[in-house]
Amino acid sequence: MASMRSAEMSADDTPPGSDPEHPITSLDRRWQAVGERRAHLVTADNPAIAHDYLVEHRGRLQLRFSEDGPPAPVLWRLRYVPDRLVVPRHALDTYMTHLAATPWPLPEAAAAAVIADVGSEVMPRFLQLVLLLDATSGGLRVTFEERRPNWSNPALMARLALL
Template structure:
């Protein structure tokens, strides 16, 4: 089973509103992954994210943080199709290393939501 197939979704309970979803996990010890997104029609299921993190273990071992962040971004864009998404990958060894990638649908913007996110 390809890692992307683990990303299961459910219908967005209210697609009229923009809201932020944040999920965190550790696909392998020492690698932290944070997913933040604004859903469109679908939301990620917690069980699907947990299974996906487990499936990322092979990818994580073979790639650097940059490649991992981009792979996760591509997977989320293909399976979830969020209005906006940000993927952060952090490792503390051999030196602190943090990669952040982001994408959004071309016509989507919500400056008040972004302003609140920056304060958190």
């Protein structure tokens, strides 16, 4: 690791990004924010990998949709059918707390970030996120859903609509 660090430093020990010829871009900052968010999604091995089963987490949080705007109360529900990994509740709570610390341009942007993060870190067979802003915030519901192309369990998916 020391050789990697010294390769990243310039001849005068200037940290990466502080060199005017190689500035940190806004894209670099966005990827850094994604990495910081995803670091909170600590996973555990699926204890029943041979079975398709549904995991459902629910919670409340306050999200800001502008830098100076008031936080809006949001109910969230995350459902997934795990493959090799699961997200323990304490890790999901920590992740959601970190997510709430960031202002989002739209509820859809926050939901898209959660779907991308959980999909990338947990890689479930099926994944669904619902964000519901209460009536005082306009009564908006945002639903994102993903599933693996080759995964199918029609009986489980039919029951999902009833839950």
